Amino acid sequence: MSAADLTPGLRTGLSTGVPTSPVARPLRHISTRFLRSELALIFGRRRNQAGLGILALVPIMIAVTVKVSTPRAGRGPDFFTSITSNGLFVALAALSIELTLFLPLAVAVIAGDSVAGEANIGTLRYLLTVPVHRSRLLGVKFAAITIFSLVVTVWVSLVGAVAGLALFGGGQMTTLSGTEIGMGSAVLRVLMATIYLGLCFASLGAIGLFISTMTEQPIGATIAVVVINVMSFILDSIPQLSWMHEWLPTHWWMSFGDFLRSPVAWSDVTRGLLTSAGYMLVFWLAAWARFSDKDVSG
Amino acid sequence: MTADVTGEPGDFAVATEGLTKRFHQQVAVNAVDLLVPRGAVYGFLGPNGSGKTTTIRMLLGLIRPTAGRHRLLGMTMPERAGDVLPLVGSLVEGPAFHPYLSARANLVRLDCVDRHADPRTTRVRIDGALDRVGLLAAADKKYRAYSLGMRQRLAIAGALLAPRELLVLDEPTNGLDPQGTREVRHLIGSLAEDGATVLVSSHLLSEVEQVCTHIGVMHVGRLLTQGPIEQVRAVGEARARVVTDRPQEAARVLRRLGLTEVALETGLATGTLGTLAPEKVVVALVQDGVPVSGFSVERPSLEDLFVSLTGEGFNVSG
Numbered sequence: 001m002s003a004a005d006l007t008p009g010l011r012t013g014l015s016t017g018v019p020t021s022p023v024a025r026p027l028r029h030i031s032t033r034f035l036r037s038e039l040a041l042i043f044g045r046r047r048n049q050a051g052l053g054i055l056a057l058v059p060i061m062i063a064v065t066v067k068v069s070t071p072r073a074g075r076g077p078d079f080f081t082s083i084t085s086n087g088l089f090v091a092l093a094a095l096s097i098e099l100t101l102f103l104p105l106a107v108a109v110i111a112g113d114s115v116a117g118e119a120n121i122g123t124l125r126y127l128l129t130v131p132v133h134r135s136r137l138l139g140v141k142f143a144a145i146t147i148f149s150l151v152v153t154v155w156v157s158l159v160g161a162v163a164g165l166a167l168f169g170g171g172q173m174t175t176l177s178g179t180e181i182g183m184g185s186a187v188l189r190v191l192m193a194t195i196y197l198g199l200c201f202a203s204l205g206a207i208g209l210f211i212s213t214m215t216e217q218p219i220g221a222t223i224a225v226v227v228i229n230v231m232s233f234i235l236d237s238i239p240q241l242s243w244m245h246e247w248l249p250t251h252w253w254m255s256f257g258d259f260l261r262s263p264v265a266w267s268d269v270t271r272g273l274l275t276s277a278g279y280m281l282v283f284w285l286a287a288w289a290r291f292s293d294k295d296v297s298g
Numbered sequence: 299m300t301a302d303v304t305g306e307p308g309d310f311a312v313a314t315e316g317l318t319k320r321f322h323q324q325v326a327v328n329a330v331d332l333l334v335p336r337g338a339v340y341g342f343l344g345p346n347g348s349g350k351t352t353t354i355r356m357l358l359g360l361i362r363p364t365a366g367r368h369r370l371l372g373m374t375m376p377e378r379a380g381d382v383l384p385l386v387g388s389l390v391e392g393p394a395f396h397p398y399l400s401a402r403a404n405l406v407r408l409d410c411v412d413r414h415a416d417p418r419t420t421r422v423r424i425d426g427a428l429d430r431v432g433l434l435a436a437a438d439k440k441y442r443a444y445s446l447g448m449r450q451r452l453a454i455a456g457a458l459l460a461p462r463e464l465l466v467l468d469e470p471t472n473g474l475d476p477q478g479t480r481e482v483r484h485l486i487g488s489l490a491e492d493g494a495t496v497l498v499s500s501h502l503l504s505e506v507e508q509v510c511t512h513i514g515v516m517h518v519g520r521l522l523t524q525g526p527i528e529q530v531r532a533v534g535e536a537r538a539r540v541v542t543d544r545p546q547e548a549a550r551v552l553r554r555l556g557l558t559e560v561a562l563e564t565g566l567a568t569g570t571l572g573t574l575a576p577e578k579v580v581v582a583l584v585q586d587g588v589p590v591s592g593f594s595v596e597r598p599s600l601e602d603l604f605v606s607l608t609g610e611g612f613n614v615s616g
Contacts (some may be wrong), residue, residue, distance in 0.1 A: 033417060037410035088465065105454045122394025126456065129390065131383035210302045295361035297352075 034132070038144040042110060043151075051106055052155060058102065059094035059160030063087070067167045079257075086173045087164025088190050094160040094258065095153070095197055101255050103153060105222075105230040107201045110148045112222030114141040115291065119135040119216040125296050134292050138209065142284055143281025145205035150198035157194040161187075193259035196269055200253050203276035204229060206283040207249065213291040246271070249279055311336045311464045311495035316366035319352050326352040328519040329366065334497055334512065339490045341506035341527075342499040343600070344516030350499040351391050352469050353516070357497075358388055371463055384414045387457030388466040393449040397442040401433060401452050404441055408456050415460065427455040432481065446473035453598060454485070467488055467498045471505055483509045503600040515604060522607045531597055538579050540567045541592030548588045555582055572597065 042048055079093040095103075115138075118124035127137060171185035180235045181189070208225040215221050232250040237239055245251050252272025258265035312334035313609040317326040319327040327349040344350050355361045357368060368375055373382040395404040405424045409415045415423075428434045432449040436444070444452065450473050457465055467486070471479045486496050486509050500506045506513070507527075514524035522529055538557065540548045548567040552560045555578065557569030571579075576595045583590050598606070 031413060033410040037407055041396070041399075041407070055584055121396065122392070123396060125360055125390050126388075126394055126408065127356075128360060129383060129386070129388045130408060131379055133380060155520075181341050268403055295355075297355060297361055 003128030008284050028278065034133060034136075035142045035143055038140055039147060040146055042144060048110070051109065052152065055098065055102055055106060055152065056159040057233050058098055059090050059156060060163050061095050062097070062160070062169050063090045063163035072116075083172065084168055086186065086187070087166070087168035087170055087174060088161055091157040092193065092257070093158030094156050095194065095256065096108045096254070098156055099256075100233060101226075101230075103156065103197070103201055103203055106152050107130075107145065107149050108222045108229065109226035111145050111205040111213050112220075112225055113218040114145060114209055115212040115287075116215050116221045117212075117218040119296070120218055128296060135288060138284065138287055138291060142206060142209050142280075142287075143150055145209060146199075146202040149205055150195065152192050153198035153201060156242075157190065161190065176257060176260045177262040179262040181262060189259045189264070190266075193256040194273065195255065196259065197256045200250075200272060200276050203279035203283075204249055206280040206287075209229055210283040210287040210290065213294065214286045247275070249275070251275070255292075271295040288292055310369070311337060311338070311371055312340075312368070312497060314353075314366060314368035316342060317353065317356055317363050317368055318365040319349075319356060319361065324520050327356065327363075329523045330516075330519075332357075332368075332514060332521060333524065334495060336495050337490070337493065338512045339486060339496045339510045341510035341513040342497055342516065343503055343506060343513055343604075344499075344501065345465060346501050346514040349519040350438045350516050351468055353534070354388075354390055354466055354497075354499060356379070357466060358386070358390065360390070368577060381483040385463040386458065386466060387460070387462040387464070387532070388468075388469050389453045389470055390466070391455050392469070392472065393456075395441045395449070395452065397431075398440060400438045401448075402437040402438055403442065403456075404452070405459060407442050409459055411517055412460070423459055424455075428452075428459040430485065431455045434560055447475060447478050448476055451478070454482070458489075462489075462494050465494055465496045465498075467496065469499055469501070471500065471502070479505060489514035491492070502582070503604065507600055513600070515600075515607065517604075517607070531603060536576075536595050537568050538571050538576060538589075539592075539594045539596055540579075540583065540590060542563075542567065542583075542588055542589055542590055546588065547589075550586060551582050551586050552579065555579060566601065 077088045083090040170183050172180050211224045212221045232248045236245050236248050236251050253273050255268040258269050311332050314332040318332045356363045359379045407414045409420050428437050431454050433451050436457050455569045469480050513527050517523045545567040549560050552569040560569040
């Protein structure tokens with residue numbers, strides 16, 4: 001109890017019988033507490049920690065396998081054959097393998113859980129009565145999804161880089177265009193490619209946030225996001241549907257290799273960033289339209 | 299038969315007008331005019347499924363009314379939710395927390411999302427709230443390991459993280475043992491002493507009867523009656539009950555005094571008092587030489603009242 005509560009005579013508005021502002025609890029305009037709490041929930045959860053561990057296995061497996069055998073050329077940007085020349089390519093190889101399912105799945109789990117998970121265990125009603133404004137809730141949830149996407153992508157990349165550098169060493173890097181760049185520049189290129197992918201996954205997370213507002217079953221939302229992800233890859237591989245390819249959420253993801261060209265081939269990654277931003281905007285607004293006056297009765 | 303309540307909107311902690319919620323074909327809450335005066339402990343009664351929780355959800359802005367409007371602490375909802383809800387502590391449809399977090403971590407979570415909360419006092423406020431519900435010793439246990447009664451207490455602690463003007467407690471004694479129920483009743487009393495208005499819902503009449511100043515009775519989505527508890531109870535009329543070995547003579551006196559529905563049983567005469575003062579009955583009986591070995595005035599219990607209002611028992615209506 002504050003002093004104002006113990007001495008009613010000091011309360012403002014008493015003369016009218018209507019205390020207009022009875023508590024000494026000023027609004028804190030700028031606070032990152034909610035976002036930090038959200039991140040603590042995500043990264044503090046055992047399930048998610050285990051997921052990060054599994055995601056880290058891929059680059060380690062790649063590095064070890066390549067070390068003990070001679071790789072042949074694979075699909076996508078061909079990072080595998082370059083690994084022995086510079087360990088940083090392990091990061092890129094791991095990203096190219098994980099971007100079709102593992103990383104989108106990780107983002108889908110977090111995004112699917114974002115609102116539906118709170119609704120499922122009932123904590124959503126207690127957040128809303130604190131009160132948390134519904135727009136703010138969606139804003140913070142989406143910020144957390146985006147940060148998670150970036151962190152998880154950087155994590156895979158980092159583990160790959162460390163494992164690769166440990167087993168194959170660093171030094172000069174031969175770009176996909178065949179030119180040589182210095183180690184510092186190479187690290188920067190890999191970092192840019194990683195952040196690019198992280199933002200791409202966050203756009204899938206926006207779709208997940210929207211779906212998460214429509215159900216009280218987080219698993220259902222997660223599965224829906226994974227289905228959308230896989231469908232997008234399938235549609236992208238059907239030549240007869242080429243007219244829609246550039247609009248698919250996953251279409252520009254593979255372009256992350258363009259950061260490893262010399263000079264950086266900006267046109268596709270720019271399209272990729274714009275497409276991601278478009279998906280984020282559209283689906284955040286859809287989530288807001290859906291959630292802002294939804295009945296919360298779980 | 300809503301008891302007469304008048305006053306300015308600001309005099310009421312809760313005031314609703316024609317609040318209605320329709321789910322598809324079913325009308326869950328039907329034109330409810332709830333009036334909770336400031337400072338009252340308002341018992342919101344009704345069997346399971348009578349619309350109490352739906353009403354509370356509408357009060358707090360969790361669900362949108364199909365029709366009607368309401369104010370909390372004089373402020374229009376949901377427009378002013380951001381101003382008024384920080385002053386309202388609530389427990390809605392049972393406790394809900396993150397199972398893999400400790401009780402304390404769960405309260406920290408609630409405090410983190412509150413833009414009015416001062417992070418420097420979080421620890422003190424959380425300890426205070428946990429202490430008030432008797433959970434301080436179990437604060438670091440995982441919520442998953444909590445019993446239903448402990449969970450219920452934790453939810454009440456969550457409502458007490460900040461000073462509140464109004465507490466909305468939906469079935470706060472669910473899952474509590476008799477001792478826990480007593481403690482919650484005591485807690486409600488002490489919150490009211492601190493000046494808070496308490497709206498407490500229950501499907502157990504007797505549980506709430508003792509602590510409330512006002513009651514409202516819901517039945518199949520309608521608010522059947524509300525008002526100060528004596529006023530509501532006075533609706534059911536008091537009966538005088540005379541224990542005597544000469545009930546015939548006693549009955550004659552009761553009739554002469556104007557009591558109605560006079561009835562005779564072995565060693566007992568009863569009659570409805572009406573406006574007559576009970577002491578006059580005793581004087582008259584003694585003057586007429588009727589040997590009175592016992593005299594009492596019985597008012598109907600809330601349960602009797604409920605039966606007389608609805609024509610049915612305090613059971614779930616379909």
